[in-house]
Amino acid sequence: MQVVYSPAHLRHDPKFAIEQSRLLPTFEHVGRAEAIRETLQTDARFRFSAPSEWGLAPIEAVHDAGLIRFLARAWEDYQVAAGPTADVMPDVFYRPALRRGMGERGEPEAVQAQFGYWCFETTTPLTKGTYEAAITAVDTALTATQYVLDGKGTTYGLCRPPGHHSTSGMYGGYCFFNNAAVAAHHVASTTGTKVTVLDVDYHHGNGTQEIFYDRDDVQYVSLHGDPARAYPWNVGFADETGTGRGAGANINIPLAARTEDDAYIDALHSALEKIQAFGPSMVIVSLGLDTFFTDPISDLAITADGFERQGAAVAELGLPTVVLQEGGYDVAALGDNVRRWLIGAGA
Amino acid sequence: MQVVYSPAHLRHDPKFAIEQSRLLPTFEHVGRAEAIRETLQTDARFRFSAPSEWGLAPIEAVHDAGLIRFLARAWEDYQVAAGPTADVMPDVFYRPALRRGMGERGEPEAVQAQFGYWCFETTTPLTKGTYEAAITAVDTALTATQYVLDGKGTTYGLCRPPGHHSTSGMYGGYCFFNNAAVAAHHVASTTGTKVTVLDVDYHHGNGTQEIFYDRDDVQYVSLHGDPARAYPWNVGFADETGTGRGAGANINIPLAARTEDDAYIDALHSALEKIQAFGPSMVIVSLGLDTFFTDPISDLAITADGFERQGAAVAELGLPTVVLQEGGYDVAALGDNVRRWLIGAGA
Numbered sequence: 001m002q003v004v005y006s007p008a009h010l011r012h013d014p015k016f017a018i019e020q021s022r023l024l025p026t027f028e029h030v031g032r033a034e035a036i037r038e039t040l041q042t043d044a045r046f047r048f049s050a051p052s053e054w055g056l057a058p059i060e061a062v063h064d065a066g067l068i069r070f071l072a073r074a075w076e077d078y079q080v081a082a083g084p085t086a087d088v089m090p091d092v093f094y095r096p097a098l099r100r101g102m103g104e105r106g107e108p109e110a111v112q113a114q115f116g117y118w119c120f121e122t123t124t125p126l127t128k129g130t131y132e133a134a135i136t137a138v139d140t141a142l143t144a145t146q147y148v149l150d151g152k153g154t155t156y157g158l159c160r161p162p163g164h165h166s167t168s169g170m171y172g173g174y175c176f177f178n179n180a181a182v183a184a185h186h187v188a189s190t191t192g193t194k195v196t197v198l199d200v201d202y203h204h205g206n207g208t209q210e211i212f213y214d215r216d217d218v219q220y221v222s223l224h225g226d227p228a229r230a231y232p233w234n235v236g237f238a239d240e241t242g243t244g245r246g247a248g249a250n251i252n253i254p255l256a257a258r259t260e261d262d263a264y265i266d267a268l269h270s271a272l273e274k275i276q277a278f279g280p281s282m283v284i285v286s287l288g289l290d291t292f293f294t295d296p297i298s299d300l301a302i303t304a305d306g307f308e309r310q311g312a313a314v315a316e317l318g319l320p321t322v323v324l325q326e327g328g329y330d331v332a333a334l335g336d337n338v339r340r341w342l343i344g345a346g347a
Numbered sequence: 348m349q350v351v352y353s354p355a356h357l358r359h360d361p362k363f364a365i366e367q368s369r370l371l372p373t374f375e376h377v378g379r380a381e382a383i384r385e386t387l388q389t390d391a392r393f394r395f396s397a398p399s400e401w402g403l404a405p406i407e408a409v410h411d412a413g414l415i416r417f418l419a420r421a422w423e424d425y426q427v428a429a430g431p432t433a434d435v436m437p438d439v440f441y442r443p444a445l446r447r448g449m450g451e452r453g454e455p456e457a458v459q460a461q462f463g464y465w466c467f468e469t470t471t472p473l474t475k476g477t478y479e480a481a482i483t484a485v486d487t488a489l490t491a492t493q494y495v496l497d498g499k500g501t502t503y504g505l506c507r508p509p510g511h512h513s514t515s516g517m518y519g520g521y522c523f524f525n526n527a528a529v530a531a532h533h534v535a536s537t538t539g540t541k542v543t544v545l546d547v548d549y550h551h552g553n554g555t556q557e558i559f560y561d562r563d564d565v566q567y568v569s570l571h572g573d574p575a576r577a578y579p580w581n582v583g584f585a586d587e588t589g590t591g592r593g594a595g596a597n598i599n600i601p602l603a604a605r606t607e608d609d610a611y612i613d614a615l616h617s618a619l620e621k622i623q624a625f626g627p628s629m630v631i632v633s634l635g636l637d638t639f640f641t642d643p644i645s646d647l648a649i650t651a652d653g654f655e656r657q658g659a660a661v662a663e664l665g666l667p668t669v670v671l672q673e674g675g676y677d678v679a680a681l682g683d684n685v686r687r688w689l690i691g692a693g694a
Contacts, residue, residue, distance in 0.1 A: 018469065020429050020459070021436045023370040082367050089368045092468040093440040094581050097516055098553060101560045101590040105581065112367070113580030121439040122365065122469060169444055206445060213448045233460035234441050234452065243448040 001347035002155040003046045004144040008136035009033050009160035011129025014087050018122035026125065027297055027329040028174035033160040036325065039335025045347045046156075046339075051139035052146075059138055061189065062182050062211055064169040066107060070118045071131050071176055077111040078126075087125035090115035120172040134161055134176035141179035142186060145322050148282060149187065154321045154345050156287075156338075157183075162326040164205030164286045165232060173203065173232060180286045180324050181211045188217040193281035196221060198271065200310060201288025201326040202298040204236025208286065209250055216245040219278045221271045222286075223264070225299060226254035249278065257299040261306030264291070268313050275317060282320045289328030289337040296329050304333070304340045311344025321345065348694035349502040350393045351491040355483035356380050356507035358476025361434050365469035373472065374644055374676040375521035380507040383672065386682025392694045393503075393686075398486035399493075406485055408536065409529050409558055411516040413454060417465045418478050418523055424458040425473075434472035437462035467519040477508070481523035484508055488526035489533060492669050495629060496534065501668045501692050503634075503685075509673040511552030511633045512579060520550065520579060527633045527671050528558045535564040540628035543568060545618065547657060548635025548673040549645040551583025555633065556597055563592040566625045568618045569633075570611070572646060573601035596625065604646040608653030611638070615660050622664060629667045636675030636684040643676050651680070651687045658691025668692065 010030050017026040040046040059068060078088045093116040099105065107117050115126070137159040144157030163180055165173025184195045197212070199205040199222035212218040227236035242250035251274050253267050275283065289307065291300040302310075314321060323345060328334045339347075357377050364373040387393040406415060425435045440463040446452065454464050462473070484506040491504030510527055512520025531542045544559070546552040546569035559565040574583035589597035598621050600614050622630065636654065638647040649657075661668060670692065675681045686694075 018365055018370075018436075019438050021432045021434060021438070021472070023365075085368045087368060089365075091366050091368070091470060092519075092578065092580055093442070095440070095467050095517065096443055098467060098514060098557065098579070098581050100514070100557055101593075102582065102587050105584075108580045109575040110577075110580055116440075116468070116580075120442050120445060121463070123438060125368070167445060167447070170442065172439075210445065210447055228456040230457075231439065232445075233439055233455045233457055233463075234445055235449065237452075240449050246448075 001046055001342055002147050002152055003040055003048050003158060004051050004140045004155065005037055005048055005158040006051050006136045006140060009133050012133035012161050013127050013129065014125040016087055017125060018089060028161065031331055032328065032334060033158055035331050035335045036158055036338050039339050043339060045343065051136060051143040054139050054142045058142060058182050058186050059177055062168065062185050063177060067118050067169055067171065070114055071134065071171065074111060074114060075126050075128055075130065081111045087127055088115065089122045089125050090119045092116045118170055120170050124172050124174050130176060137161055137163065137179050138177050138182050141183040141324050144324065145183045145187060148320045148322050154323065156323045156342055157325065159325045164199060164201060164208050164326050166207040167210040175207060178207045178211060180284050181208050183322060183324065184218045184284050187282055191281060194219065194279060195282050195284060196275045196278055196280040197284045197286060198275065198314065199286035201286055202290035202295065202300060203231050203288065203327060204252065205286055206232045206235035209235060209240065212246065213242055213250060214244040214246040216249055219249045219275065219280060221251045221274055223253045223255060223267050223271060226256065229257065255300060258301045260301045261303055261309060264302055264306060265309050265313060268310060272313060272317055280319065282322065283314065283317060285314060285321060285323045286326045287323050287341060288326040289334055292328065292330050292333060292337055294330045294333065304337055307337050307341040308344035311341040315345045348393055348689055349494050349499055350387055350395050350505060351398050351487045351502065352384055352395055352505040353398050353483045353487060356480050359480035359508050360474050360476065361472035363434055364472060365436060378678055379675065379681060380505055382678050382682045383505055383685045386686050390686060392690065398483060398490040401486050401489045405489060405529050405533050406524055409515065409532050410524060414465050414516055414518065417461055418481065421458060421461060422473050422475055422477065428458045434474055435462065436469050436472050437466045439463045465517055467517050471519050471521050477523060481508055484510065484526050485524050485529050488530040488671050491671065492530045492534060495667045495669050501670065503670045503689055504672065506672045511546060511548060511555050511673050513554040514557040522554060525554045525558060527631050528555050530669060530671065531565045531631050534629055538628060541566065541626060542629050542631060543622045543625055543627040544631045544633060545622065545661065546633035548633055549637035549642065549647060550578050550635065550674060551599065552633055553579045553582035556582060556587065559593065560589055560597060561591045561593040563596055566596045566622065566627060568598045568621055570600045570602060570614050570618060573603065576604065602647060605648045607648045608650055608656060611649055611653060612656050612660060615657060619660060619664055627666065629669065630661065630664060632661060632668065632670045633673045634670050634688060635673040636681055639675065639677050639680060639684055641677045641680065651684055654684050654688040655691035658688040662692045
């Protein structure tokens with residue numbers, strides 16, 4: 001199986017995050033992607049290649065131009081405005097209700113406040129090289145997608161930073177640009193065919209849902225920890241089924257805590273039926289391994305065998321498939337869990 | 348001069364806050380109010396009394412019932428949901444754009460996410476006794492106001508936590524309930540007369556502005572660091588003048604960095620002219636001493652003499668006056684700066 005990887009992800013090098021009222025070492029760090037790379041490189045099934053450069057146009061087709069400009073310059077601007085800070089996070093958040101009756105003003109003047117305008121939480125530090133890494137993660141997704149479009153079979157894009165929490169206009173949840181959404185829009189818009197994003201990360205991909213919520217050319221299907229108890233908390237409920245032309249093209253399957261392999265595979269099969277009914281030309285998998293039973297920030301109970309079964313179930317669709325890396329935080333097991341999923345998918 | 352004070356503020360005992368991408372000792376701590384109390388107690392001009400209890404009704408008249416319920420229970424709920432945590436802060440913030448096309452859902456199910464629904468930033472820890480302290484700060488404001496209504500002359504309410512950043516539906520900026528807004532609404536609604544809130548804190552009182560923005564019975568007049576460079580960043584601009592019946596009753600005077608006493612007093616005189624034109628029965632001063640030249644989080648250049656001149660200028664209005672404590676973070680100078688302001692005001 002083809003793997004697309006770039007060491008450019010190392011330039012996104014956060015050291016800590018603010019979670020649960022504490023300053024913690026970040027769960028999303030350079031070691032995650034390196035652990036995956038090392039494991040796959042020891043297995044002859046996987047062939048590595050580097051991403052090609054796709055430029056900003058595919059990102060601009062999905063994300064607010066202001067968000068892109070902000071991410072390109074904000075770290076440097078913050079150093080000037082607030083002094084040397086390796087990991088920059090928002091502290092004050094723009095909420096429209098703050099300006100009740102006053103009208104919208106748009107992006108604040110001060111860069112310190114711009115962070116809380118373009119981001120929705122505190123766990124996603126912007127570092128010196130984040131923008132370049134995020135651009136390369138999109139390039140990785142698009143290059144993997146092109147391999148599939150070119151008929152080279154199921155391809156894995158080792159994207160880092162991940163993407164599925166980033167909405168059209170906001171970043172967060174360890175994500176900056178929505179790699180899977182950029183790839184899905186690219187395929188749908190350049191081929192005129194329908195595309196499905198199947199999200200098996202523990203966390204609901206609120207960003208992908210938001211981007212495609214009113215569209216009928218991209219279906220979003222997600223299995224995830226119920227947002228009543230899990231990040232991203234405010235989005236990902238079963239009653240969110242799409243709007244307008246997109247009505248029916250958004251499918252959320254919230255799962256109970258400690259869901260095990262058999263129950264997960266059952267839920268996945270019902271998701272795959274919805275995908276077959278939609279009739280996409282391609283499936284883009286947002287692959288999270290944080291459903292693993294020892295994941296430090298999640299509460300499902302999937303095993304390595306379960307990941308291989310997931311990959312096999314998706315492969316049974318018989319559709320061109322791109323697999324893009326999202327979460328997974330038990331780093332000791334992460335590489336092998338990815339390997340097993342991809343073996344299931346036909347590696 | 349009568350001073351209303353309660354040691355109940357000690358129950359709001361935050362140790363740190365997240366500001367500028369760092370975990371810092373909080374600038375708003377118990378030592379602030381104690382420094383003021385100690386200084387005023389050494390001066391025979393000041394007579395101390397305790398607040399009486401006013402119950403929840405005056406708060407419910409100004410704040411969302413859901414916010415009040417949340418603040419009453421959230422710290423305990425968080426201990427159960429997320430484990431022992433003395434200082435609780437939000438990490439994920441509800442932004443309506445996250446649910447673009449999906450409709451509103453209201454307060455999230457999980458308490459961890461409720462923090463980011465009812466709060467707009469990370470510098471305002473909720474601690475075990477915060478709710479009781481915040482209730483007592485409102486009682487302090489209302490008791491001081493009652494002294495003035497009873498004809499006992501200018502009265503100072505040593506409120507802590509402060510209040511002016513809290514909006515009708517959100518807390519933040521070291522504030523929980525908006526003490527000055529509750530007092531102003533109480534006077535306006537029980538006497539049928541007009542009231543002015545004059546805010547001389549360094550930071551714009553976005554909460555007070557939001558609460559009264561569409562009302563013509565409460566005027567809000569603020570001098571503050573320009574939000575183009577200062578917290579609260581998103582609100583406090585000169586073009587925000589009120590809406591509907593409140594049109595013209597909101598007056599913002601943003602000030603340049605390093606503004607000194609003479610320029611400040613000039614700006615204050617123009618504010619006082621607007622107050623005279625409005626014709627209130629009472630002036631409630633939101634007193635911040637963070638305009639002081641050595642304040643650690645602000646950038647104006649007011650001196651102790653300047654504070655006495657401010658108090659004297661307000662006294663020249665000849666209106667019944669309540670002075671309620673807001674900010675001020677150079678704790679070594681804080682007590683004397685309050686004392687000088689109140690001496691100017693006639694203590």
